[in-house]
Amino acid sequence: MYAFEIERPATIADAVAALQDEDAQALGGGQTLIPTLKARLAMPATLVSLTGIGEMKGVCLSDEGALCIGGATTHGTVAQEAAALYPALAALAGHIGDPAVRNRGTIGGSLANNDPSACYPAAALGSGATIITNARTIAADDYFQGMFATALDAGEVITEVRLPIPQAANYQKFVQPASRFALVGVYVAKYADGVRVAVTGASESGVFRWTEAEAALSADFSAAALGDLGVSAEGMIGDLHGTPAYRAHLVKVMTGRAVTAAG
């Protein structure tokens, strides 16, 4: 680890101001950033911790009935406080990493990092969420732009995530055995106006929507409706833990299981 300064702003405004310095780096729960720093793979001059900002924490319902989660809310808090409001999302949050990770890692940190194998991007995209930053609101469909790439500008902070609550939803994660990240994770959510299917862990382009499955499931919300549909192995991740063909296969298996579990 290289030496760095740390700032702990108490308000979003102070955090945004501190992040104007081009060598400053936002720090959420640190579950990715701290190991990166320990390996000397990054050298920020200043870390701006977001976890002391009260207005970025907590879970509530909006007037429109969407679930609102502060950007600095930990996975553990979401698992607990969203359990009654949005059980599928709470279950997802409750199976990220281990208790130590869940008590530090935050939804804003996860979405800002956009690891191609992380769970939250699937939930956000699968729920048609709105990402709210200090500067604007971004639809999930516009937010995810490939592995570790997002629509965020430098110094922009995710202050809140709003997720419309579906009629039924489920997340099926087939874990990468070592990291326990998603080797393939599929988030299925059924809304009045259709079904959304978001896949994480599988693609070299990061989280994506399986639109053919969405169409089939919107007509008939059953695993059988997937029929002969399948995703191509082209563009899927190949590594020690799975070939592109295996990942493509798992996308369909996990989608079917998610639909069945969602009921």
Added chain:
Amino acid sequence: MPKNSGIGASTKRREDLRFLKGQGHYTDDINTYGQATAVFVRSNVANGKINGIDISVAENMPGVLAIFTGADFVDVGGNPAGWLINSRDGTPMKEPKRPVLAHGKVRHVGDAYAAVVAETEKQARDAAEEIIADIEELPALVDMAAALKADHFVHDEIGTNQCFDWGWIEDNRAATDAAIKAAPHVTTLELVNNRLAPNALEPRCSTASYDQGTDAYTLHTTSQNPHLTRLLISAFVMGIPENKLTVIAPDVGGGFGSKIYHYGEEALVLAAAKKVGRPVKWTADRSEAFLTDAHGRDHVTKIELACEKDGSFIAFRTETLANVGAYLSNFSTVTPTFLHGTLMAGNYTVPHVYVNVKTVFTNTAPVDAYRGAGRPEATYSIERVIDMAARELGIDPVEMRRKNFVKPDQYPFASAAGLEYDSGNYDALMDKMETLADRGGFDARRRESEAKGLLRGFGVNAYIEACGIAPSNLIGVLGSRVGLYDAATVRVNATGNLSVMVGAHSHGQGHETVFPQIVGEMLGIDPLSIDIVHGDTSKIPFGMGTYGSRSLAVCGSAVVRATEKIIVKAKKIAAHMLEAAVDDLDFVDGQFTVKGTDSSVSFGEVALKAYIPHNFPIEDIEPGLEETAFYDPANFTYPSGAYACEVEVDTETGKVRIDRFTAVDDFGNVMNPMIVTGQVHGGLGQGIGQALLEKAQYDSDGQLLSASYMDYTMPRADDLPFYTVDHSCATPCTHNPLGVKGCGEAGAIGSPPTVVNAVIDALQSGGKNVIHIDMPLTPVRVWEAMNNA
């Protein structure tokens, strides 16, 4: 007498209290005044020529005290291999020098070519980044078969990538070949025994200090055997006289083999401590552990089993390529040979066995003994090919094994692979396994799984291992450059409590609990009044360390012998105190009593008399009460077992779940059943890890792909089932005083083939024509095997 504290009691491990409360003292916990920090600069290419190393910027950076490169160590010795193995043609193995720091060439990713000593770790790391090495990358030799054919070499000076070509037993080769040629049935299996990273919880760490006034060094280090480390540093590497070097291995957080060996970092901190005149510490980070701790296994094997149509074994013939990595680690030459080839008869009366092992240098980390060390490789090959043969011949896999077992009336049994088994009862183990595993209920469980859409399989295994390493006379003939006795000193203090100095180092085994149980039982005193002292060459008589399931069988025997000497002397003192003849005394429950009288003295009174020798026959008996014994075993010990595993396979994903695991072991007499059960649990965890999860994977450039826990799968609790463990079918070892065999490695030896046999059985039951899958049986591998079948 109720067994609540002595031999056979499941006494709780006294050392755990300090470990669980964070009160242990590990090497990294030791910080001394003036201590500096060493950081190593390591190669990021697998094979490269060092054209130059520029330290001019680094040496002037803040806090830098010294910088070392390979050039600083050209005049000191290399880290040697502990066994000389000869090839089949009689030529000795190739032994390229293993230097303290790489010089001229780097030979694997992680190979250290420089080290920085600075005031702080941060300063040392900053300076290390400014060391500019001109390293010309060369093509990496990673695949063993390719390395044997290559025209360039890991070590240019030996002109080959083969270390040796070993045959066991070479005189049996022709007869084995002929028997296989004439056999009615031959089953052939080609397999890979996957390379593993040891992953001790505590990374390696070494702290050295040098006392200019006495010209003496002290090295605290993470070692399983401090005396061997001292011997290697003194006699081979640094030339520091043994009497000027104290090696201390305090609490050590696991080793599994990887901390048997002497590593260059230990030599570096010693040299650095003298040069800078300050204590110098190095602590590995986890990445260094993955890249530089000696890995385990890594065999590519072809095994043939010849048998009669009724399943009677005729011959096992094995050809193995064994990876030794870039340098010979201390036990790297014995592990794939005598710890592997001599076990290739298994538990069986097979008449012909022949093993050929070629060891290969590659641009990968050194490979050496890892929990089981050669015996897991032997067991895996034998027990997989037996299962395949049973399937081909339509014979029940349990019955096939029983048909060929050595029977109880055949001991001592001379195996076709050259060992003499002293005791065992393999049918009794199999009986117990079949009962505990409820083999009779398997078909019903299979139907239940099938109703859930899952395939269920039942896998079995019978293993034998050679432990209690090792009889020095025998291994001397076989090429060992050391003896493998052990030693103990029993010191009775004046107030009647005891300090027992033992050569076996405890780094999780529970010696601090078990050795006092034995001494306490023998002396009839409370084990809690006995403490063991280990891990410090200045305090213990000598020791060859802890590995090869040897602590109890070898060092425990030394403890017994030393305690017997204590009793002999104490009895003389008691006889004097009681004014009786020695032969007229009984010694029961800590009391010396004149036979047929109530005249007695306690052990504690005798101890006090020994140290306050008033009215003492000093012409006949020396004051004091302290005895030392060295014990050299007459033979190996031969633990054996019968294991069963039941798995469920999800055919949609290839995911394997272990539902049941039964381990029935014969460890001979058991000193502490709870600790033995714990050792089996740990071994099973590592064996199941090998079978399903773990692999140290290099790419073709020699980069370690699984170099962190993001990609190297350690077993977690939810990967493992609840175990059924039994060690009631005991046949005591016939040649050591406790009748013990050793239990540390059994689980890691017996479990991998059991798991794989179960998965193959499951897939076959589902109509999948899968006869073998190489470990680890990860979901993708199982899925691919199913879909290619």
